[in-house]
Amino acid sequence: MQIPKVSITTFAEDKYLLNLKLWQKQKEVLETFWSENYTKAVWCLGRRSGKTLMAAISACYASCILADEYKKHLRQNERFYIITIANSADQAKLALYNIKDLIKNSVLLKELIVNETADSLELCNNSIIKSIPTSSRSARGMACPMLIFDELAYSMDSNGNASGDALYNALAPSSAQFGESGKVLLLSSPYKSEGIFYDIYKQGISGLYPDIQVVNLPSWEVNPTLSKSFLESEKARDPDMFNVEYGANFSQNLASFLNADLVHTAINYHRNSLLPQDCYLGDYFLSLDPAKGSRDAYTACIAHFEDSFLVVDLFHQFTASWGEDKKKQVNIAEVESWIIEMHNIYGFTKVCLDQYNSISTIQRLSGLIDIQEINWSASSKTKAYTKLRELFNSQKIELYPHVESLKQLKNLSVFYKPGGSWSVSGGTGAAVDDFVSALAGILLISDYDADFDAIEAMTRKEPGESEYAIQNWLNYYHW
Structure with a gap:
């Protein structure tokens, strides 16, 4: 079955496809990323902005709609992988569950599924959606037209060391063979003014790298359902961390407490x-x-x-x-x-x-x-x-x-x-x-x-x- 190529917002909201209702800012962010010539995106958004859902929609769109485009860069019958990378095994399972749930509940997209495992979903168009924790390097060597790094600013290895830099450097080249069709999506609430997430954010806002989309929005600008009383209580609890976690501001004052x-x-x-x-x-x-x-x-x-x-x-x-x-x-x-x-x-x-x-x-x-x-x-x-x-x-x-x-x-x-x-x-x-x-x-x-x-x-x-x-x-x- 061939799914017609539509815009990502149509893909997300069409009742026969994902049948979702997006907030206006979510539509703007997704449409800009997928309709313009971006190969990377840094979504620096406050908590409860729905960024995980936006990432899941992007993974579904890449695997279900863009397969023919990706196949131009592959050998005949070669598989391609849409990879999401999370900070723990549990988060990786949750990320894949969200994607599986979207596809399995779709009137048309569920017909594409040919195989399902605990950590992957295979479709009939030669695409495999896979989710891995940061402790894994299993995506090395795979043809990956899209990589999604979830909460990259908080990426830690099993010993608590910052591992985002090494992980990004190990996996990002997997998308290079797809040229401008390859995409790397980095999403996170901001944290310290250091690390790969912050570095690429700085590259993007410098204006020197036109292929990088940067979106930096506080929670309340994306999610109109957040109540004023909730935000005020969170701010009263810890104003500084509220500024970072909900205000989506990188902290210039955060540093490791212990060496x-x-x-x-x-x-x-x-x-x-x-x-x-x-x-x-x-x-x-x-x-x-x-x-x-x-x-x-x-x-x-x-x-x-x-x-x-x-x-x-x-x-x-x-x-x-x-x-x-x-x-x-x-x-x-x-x-x-x-x-x-x-x-x-x-x-x-x-x-x-x-x-x-x-x-x-x-x-x-x-x-x-x-x-x-x-x-x-x-x-x-x-x-x-x-x-x-x-x-x-x-x-x-x-x-x-x-x-x-x-x-x-x-x-x-x-x-x-x-x-x-x-x-x-x-x-x-x-x-x-x-x-x-x-x-x-x-x-x-x-x-x-x-x-x-x-x-x-x-x-x-x-x-x-x-x-x-x-x-x-x-x-x-x-x-």
Whole structure:
């Protein structure tokens, strides 16, 4: 079946094709990109601008409408690939799901499908739509007339290192064989004033590269459904990050909070989480970062001091088990049972939770454990994160290879404000700094500022391990 060549906005809104209703700005951005001689596009748009939908429409358009044009640059019967690149395996699956959903729900386009796998969709016109995470290099060597880099400004590898540059350099040449028909689409909310997304954005606005389309719009100019009250509440919560995430402004003041090399230096690759040691029983600290809704993670961190070092013994994340489907949340009763069980094993000198949804837990456990609430204010967060940076800079912290916490530590950004104050952010999305928050909580309740010789005198005992404590620990974690 041959699908007639139409404009992309007609393709998106025709009831027999994608049958969508686009906002006016979405139409303008898509039509300009596909009707003019652009080989690259940088869509620097605020959150909730519908940029992921626009990218999915573009992928469908390229694969369903432009196949004959692409075949002019291919050998007979050679396949071509429309590739979307996301920052994680889950995001890659979601990106492909959106594309599959559009095609499968189309009256005409669904007839093009000949094969479907978990990470690809093959059409009868020799096109294959494929989605990969940034950790993959599987698109190298493929004929790719269109590449879509999703949220490129936040592109991180599995260790939390900025990987957008390397990924772009590895994959962008795949579109070169298609000449002016080949297209590379870079879309993201803005972030730091660095990296490949920012570099190509600067090239585009310089006027020296007429083949680059640059679109830089705040959320409310694209999405007319955003309420004024929602935007005002987001701005009140963090004006600086609102300016970046919704205002679509690159921050000149964002920088990495911790040097990635110092984070690597702090990792003891020869161990995993630690068994409780007899010489530190009664001197362990536990800090918990409660989940703030169903999309957030409820995390915990156990640590102790050895001489002048803070040693992280265990990071833990609670599984959401209460509620239904996507609204599942952590069962607080299970958390409290875990706290008591871990206290019996480690012997906590102090336990803390942040102020979110923690009063009932503190009341129930206060008779058993020295447990307290942390009020995360601007000053207390600055104090805790200052201590955290001091530990890394002085190389007085030991971590273990816990992938998610390391990623969060490396992704921390500091925003320097006028007057010398600053704030720390883990970026956008869910679960961006939960493990770090739990770790920072320990620095608020511990005596980190005290003389380390005094800490050593208080905590140093004869080496040894409690057999009872170890067995309980092993039983709990199934070692």
